[in-house]
Amino acid sequence: MTTTLKNTKICIEKLNFDSVGKISLKLEDGRVIIVPLKYFPDIQKLPVEKRKKYTIVDDRTVLFAYSDSVYHLEDFMGLESKWRER
Numbered sequence: 001m002t003t004t005l006k007n008t009k010i011c012i013e014k015l016n017f018d019s020v021g022k023i024s025l026k027l028e029d030g031r032v033i034i035v036p037l038k039y040f041p042d043i044q045k046l047p048v049e050k051r052k053k054y055t056i057v058d059d060r061t062v063l064f065a066y067s068d069s070v071y072h073l074e075d076f077m078g079l080e081s082k083w084r085e086r
Contacts, residue, residue, distance in 0.1 A: 011059035012073055017051050025076055028059075035076050042069040 016024040023043065025033040037044040043051060046066055053065035060073040 009059070010073060012056050012062065014056075015051075015054055015062065017048055023051075023076070025073070033076055040069075040071070040075075042067045043071075 011028040013026045013028045016026065018024070019034065021037050021044075022034050023037055023040065025035075027033070043064065046064065050066040051064065055063045055065070057063060062071045
């Protein structure tokens, strides 16, 4: 049986900064995406306590209280040009 994610809604449940230099996104389906913070300098500049002040909007967008940047799930997956297609 072939499984496709094309019409599946992938939702961010929470973020985690427990691994030094990395951000982890826990998805509602149980998967975890771990990405180096070096790809997100605005987040990397924030002290750990300020990184924890975030809001998840529409299940796929992350806003940080101490940053003006807006991040979409696709950004963390290396598909930043794809978020407009959803």
